[in-house]
Amino acid sequence: MSDTGNTTNAPGGTSDNTYNVPQDLCGGIFLFLIAAFFAWKAWPLPLGSLRAMGPGMLPMSIAAMVGIGGLVLALNGLRKGSLLQEKWHLRGPFFVLGGIVLFGLLIRTAGLAVAGPVSMVFASLATNEFRFKESVIFAVCMTAACIVLFKYLLGLPIPIFQFM
Amino acid sequence: MDLFNHLALGFGVAFTLKNIGLCFVGCMVGTLVGVLPGVGPIATIAMLLPITFGLEPVGALIMLAGIYYGAQYGGSTTAILVNIPGEATAVVTTLDGHQMAKQGRAGIALGIAAIGSFFAGCVATIFIAALGQPLTKLAQLFGPAEYFSLMVMGLVFSTVLARGSIFKAILMVLLGLLLATVGTDLETGQERMTMGIQSLSDGIDFTPLAMGIFGFAEIVRNLENPEARDVVRGKIGRLLPGWADIKQSIAPVLRGTFIGGILGILPGNGAVLGPFASYTVEKKLAKDPSRFGKGAIEGVAGPESANNAGAQTAFIPLLTLGIPPNAVMALMVGAMTIHGIIPGPQVMTKNPDLFWGMIASMWIGNLMLVIINLPMVGMWVKLLKVPYRLMFPAIGIFCCIGIYSINNSAEDVMFAAFFGLCGYVLLKFGFEPAPMLLGFVLGKLMEEKLRQALILSRGSFTTFIERPVSAGLLIVAAAMLCLALLPTFSKRREEVFTE
Numbered sequence: 001m002s003d004t005g006n007t008t009n010a011p012g013g014t015s016d017n018t019y020n021v022p023q024d025l026c027g028g029i030f031l032f033l034i035a036a037f038f039a040w041k042a043w044p045l046p047l048g049s050l051r052a053m054g055p056g057m058l059p060m061s062i063a064a065m066v067g068i069g070g071l072v073l074a075l076n077g078l079r080k081g082s083l084l085q086e087k088w089h090l091r092g093p094f095f096v097l098g099g100i101v102l103f104g105l106l107i108r109t110a111g112l113a114v115a116g117p118v119s120m121v122f123a124s125l126a127t128n129e130f131r132f133k134e135s136v137i138f139a140v141c142m143t144a145a146c147i148v149l150f151k152y153l154l155g156l157p158i159p160i161f162q163f164m
Numbered sequence: 165m166d167l168f169n170h171l172a173l174g175f176g177v178a179f180t181l182k183n184i185g186l187c188f189v190g191c192m193v194g195t196l197v198g199v200l201p202g203v204g205p206i207a208t209i210a211m212l213l214p215i216t217f218g219l220e221p222v223g224a225l226i227m228l229a230g231i232y233y234g235a236q237y238g239g240s241t242t243a244i245l246v247n248i249p250g251e252a253t254a255v256v257t258t259l260d261g262h263q264m265a266k267q268g269r270a271g272i273a274l275g276i277a278a279i280g281s282f283f284a285g286c287v288a289t290i291f292i293a294a295l296g297q298p299l300t301k302l303a304q305l306f307g308p309a310e311y312f313s314l315m316v317m318g319l320v321f322s323t324v325l326a327r328g329s330i331f332k333a334i335l336m337v338l339l340g341l342l343l344a345t346v347g348t349d350l351e352t353g354q355e356r357m358t359m360g361i362q363s364l365s366d367g368i369d370f371t372p373l374a375m376g377i378f379g380f381a382e383i384v385r386n387l388e389n390p391e392a393r394d395v396v397r398g399k400i401g402r403l404l405p406g407w408a409d410i411k412q413s414i415a416p417v418l419r420g421t422f423i424g425g426i427l428g429i430l431p432g433n434g435a436v437l438g439p440f441a442s443y444t445v446e447k448k449l450a451k452d453p454s455r456f457g458k459g460a461i462e463g464v465a466g467p468e469s470a471n472n473a474g475a476q477t478a479f480i481p482l483l484t485l486g487i488p489p490n491a492v493m494a495l496m497v498g499a500m501t502i503h504g505i506i507p508g509p510q511v512m513t514k515n516p517d518l519f520w521g522m523i524a525s526m527w528i529g530n531l532m533l534v535i536i537n538l539p540m541v542g543m544w545v546k547l548l549k550v551p552y553r554l555m556f557p558a559i560g561i562f563c564c565i566g567i568y569s570i571n572n573s574a575e576d577v578m579f580a581a582f583f584g585l586c587g588y589v590l591l592k593f594g595f596e597p598a599p600m601l602l603g604f605v606l607g608k609l610m611e612e613k614l615r616q617a618l619i620l621s622r623g624s625f626t627t628f629i630e631r632p633v634s635a636g637l638l639i640v641a642a643a644m645l646c647l648a649l650l651p652t653f654s655k656r657r658e659e660v661f662t663e
Contacts, residue, residue, distance in 0.1 A: 038357060096387070119561065
């Protein structure tokens, strides 16, 4: 387990010592929570025996491994560092992923002709270089191109206009 | 000569006007999308998968192979012109390729990359054709225990080859395995952890997961490092390398092809290692190592050949054993399944025209790359000058349409957004997503084989050690892991990945 507190693995290649250690604390807790959630969901499933495994055997044992590993990572992080120092941004994830959710909500209810521009303009808000007019024109043109390409040239069954 | 008969059959299938046309279109759109910064082969294939739906299986696979090579080559193009690797295997190309571009030799860098890749592709095609049959025979000797151990070895490799802490990579593999257990249990038919969501009863879909983690999370991350792009302003220059350049590149191309081809066969994404290994070798062998990093042509020729050879031999575990060695190949499994083909040893015997046709089309795909890409470099450069604030919503919408079209499911789009969020969080915590994806890919098959093996051995784990092949595979895995954890080696490993 000597590798646990290893540094130089921040995605940017930063090899700053204080940078990565707190990452481990929160990352470990995060993994532990995921594992706990899975274990909770897998609880009612019969475990079976090694000779004839039940449906719950593997989910439970893997969740246990992930959970324990997460705890080890977190404790190791705690031993070495203090607060989370990696910069978290809200704007990027919110608008980019929000745009995708909008697409998912609108594609069936309103069709690509609406879902395309709406989700693209919304996603464009993720940068501070956002320019309204440019973004709208670009989104409309791209959507038109997509409709021609996917609907008419390739014949995919995508709803274009749908009125409730 | 069986080999030549088979290849002749393959070329007979692939060399129709329609199939060549499909290969051409595949290569072109593959490159077009692959050139976009931050869009690797996984996102490209997932995005373009729906366009093959209307075709018959052989044509669809030929087109997909074209898309795959196009996406690979597109990644190298961005590496050379913009200094952004389209994917992990192109990282090395940025070192000398981009320097060459800065010195006004972008054209030659692209040219030698294409020629080296073409050569590597030719060799790898023959390699696959020659190795396909014996390996398929070997696969028939594999029982569940051997399959399980082989996959364990693959996963161990993937953790050793991942960037950063091995412990974290192992946790990611386990997380991937955990995600793979969602869905209906194979033997009892009981639903596991589906939370009452209908579409989860078949398990989590691979495409939304891969797109979320590699597509959307990547966009978000790119937005945080604004405009690190460095598009070459000067001229692209001559495309065809001169005699002096070629002479300098012959040996690196040969060595790169060899290294990449061998590493590519390893389960667990060995192909990633090829370019790194080739670069290191070239640097060691060079008379003047200080030229490396300053635009040495060997530093482009070797790794690019290794890259392409590995990209191609990675098909071997998939076609012979039915085990996808990396996430891209897992997507290929998905694509093949959509067209009614289950990859594995039976493909070769049941659909020989498809199997050999696809191998022949790999070669054609490589040829296409040389033919179409070199004249079109100017267009890629123009495309790369589009500002990212316009590019990323466009990438997003293409991804959305792609995900939606695979199952005509709006829910899949939502899942992808959710996984995008998870991927972003994991990246922020310093977890590498690639091992997780491989764990997820192999999870279902591993569980099946584990349970079968334990039923056969009546619940005793010693079966994995008592059977010689299985034991051998596990020993290799354990040895790799120990080696990687040794202090001296882990330092080297860090150097390789941060270089």
